[in-house]
Amino acid sequence: MTGLNVENITHDWGAKRALDAVSFSVAPGQFCALLGPNGAGKSTLFGLLTRLFTPRTGRIEIAGHDVSREPLGALSKTGVVFQQPTLDLDLSVWRNMLYFAGLHGITGRAARLAASEALDRLGMEERARERVRDLNGGHRRRLEIARALMHRPGVLLLDEPTVGLDAQTRSDLVAHVHGLARDTGLAVLWATHLTDEIWPIDQLVVLHKGRVLEQGEVPVTGAALTAHFLRLTESEGA
Template sequence: MNSALHDLRLYAEPRTPWPGAELALEVEHLSHSYGARKALNDVSFRAGAATFTVLLGLNGAGKSTLFALITRLFNAQAGGIHIFGHELRRQPGEALRRLGVVFQARTLDLDLSVWQNLLYHAALHGMSGREARERAGRVLAQVSLGSRAQEKARNLSGGQMRRVEIARALLHGPKLLLLDEPTVGLDIEARADIVRHVRRLVASEGLSVLWATHLIDEVADSDHAVVLHNGVVRAQGRVSAIVAAAGAQDIGGAFHLLTQGAAGGEVGE
């Protein structure tokens, strides 16, 4: 392994890759510890509006902690987060209303119907009943699950649950969508379906996406990526630039170089 590469953080592009452009997410010098264990150490990166940004890291890299901080499950011990210019700590309401989230764990209420899950989410964003019903009907039809609306969530397959969760995350019209390893546990077809769908939202609707994964095959050369390892940003920028800067053949090789020596160093699929 190139030791310089290991010791230094590799920034394939300038830290502000979208000069003058609107930033969807800005993470600045974020640090967080659980007791003595440092989960994130001075993490900084930016995600531009209407871009697909991949947060790439092995299990235990700090992705879930980062997501917990961005969704304000709890505040970071140091550093700041801006969502479309709204500082999360000072303007949590304004920041969170622009945010849609698909958590790694299934978060549908299994005892409720698909429809009731969507209406509950709409209420949590203050949407009126009429507006909520109208939009819930629309998003559900668009993920091809309109006919399953009255079924209990527990009756859906894993892939269908994920589609409902994505529809639910978009119900209130967020501008930034966070997805924490959304394809874990899904079969190949369902995975491809989810990835394709979210990419289409970025391309056609201008949605900004932060997609956390450890699966290399979900990363495209045109994506922006942030490589997180042991709570530290190892590289960020356009994927093709990261690959070139690392002197690797592809993002899998670059990721391997950047995270070499990690416990359980299997890199993606």
């Protein structure tokens, strides 16, 4: 299938089971919130999705490519925004974009076009000449998302992308990425531990201690979702 398909993934760090038979799917155009407290296994899962390491068992498919058997095909369809920013602060927004395009083998006119389109999609085009060091946290994150879209992936992975942002900036970023899923058909996996980043139309995967406790449509929103999430994770032990 297209989008993201995770099937029965298990991963151990030494004696510690970080992921235990995790399965879920994200269809094109869908925003899926991967909700889990610290230590749930979200970053471990992102490492497996981006092939930083390989799972002990199971299968991951990205835009129809098996990540283990066709890693290049899978990675060419994956956009990633890691938890830690990886921008060059002393280069301009535009230079950061072109540098990254080069890493994907996109050069010359094609790179300029891809950079300009992606910046435009994130409302960042008028900042192209600014130095990244002069941008605020929200614009830096938007730049990272624009950069992750330049090679036109089918799946966008974001690992707690709002860490360190204030409430208004967080909510703007969440809205931007929902718009991307809706308007461009991207399958989005958004890892978070904050229930207010989840919209009623989203898909939800609740991860705790490496296991999926719940998945499907968002059952409730707002404070009720926070209470629901706490009940779920507390009944499984803190």
